[in-house]
Amino acid sequence: MAKDEINAFLGSGTAYEGKLNFQGSVRVDGSFTGEIQSEGTLIVGKDARVQGKVWVGQLIMSGHFQGEILASKKVVLHKTANLLGSLNTPVLVIEEGAVMEGQVSMGTADSGKSKSRSELKAVSSMSKTSEPESPKDAKESAGKA
Numbered sequence: 370m371a372k373d374e375i376n377a378f379l380g381s382g383t384a385y386e387g388k389l390n391f392q393g394s395v396r397v398d399g400s401f402t403g404e405i406q407s408e409g410t411l412i413v414g415k416d417a418r419v420q421g422k423v424w425v426g427q428l429i430m431s432g433h434f435q436g437e438i439l440a441s442k443k444v445v446l447h448k449t450a451n452l453l454g455s456l457n458t459p460v461l462v463i464e465e466g467a468v469m470e471g472q473v474s475m476g477t478a479d480s481g482k483s484k485s486r487s488e489l490k491a492v493s494s495m496s497k498t499s500e501p502e503s504p505k506d507a508k509e510s511a512g513k514a
Contacts, residue, residue: 381416415449
């Protein structure tokens, strides 16, 4: 079986409510309400509407999603994607035009570790300092951490 092969397909005009567990890749172009769990890839098509909780390895989204997402590898929001809810993933790609409203946690989704907004601001402000640290200061800072 090819790596990019889709194992299951919920077509446009189709509605499903319940739990879905799968291996490999699944594409949803219809309406899904419930829970989805897999280490594989979930593809949410442009006209799809998904509502619920999703735990997957990778999510590739072009449609509408409302709920909670935990992706252990990566989330890609294409320009037609509309996400309302919470998202936890170590890698997030957002195309211009995608709409995202909610909470985002980035870190390793498996460990549940994420960077808080204040930690991200601290890293951002550190990177904007006008004078770079001297090698001596960098060694002293590293020793304190």
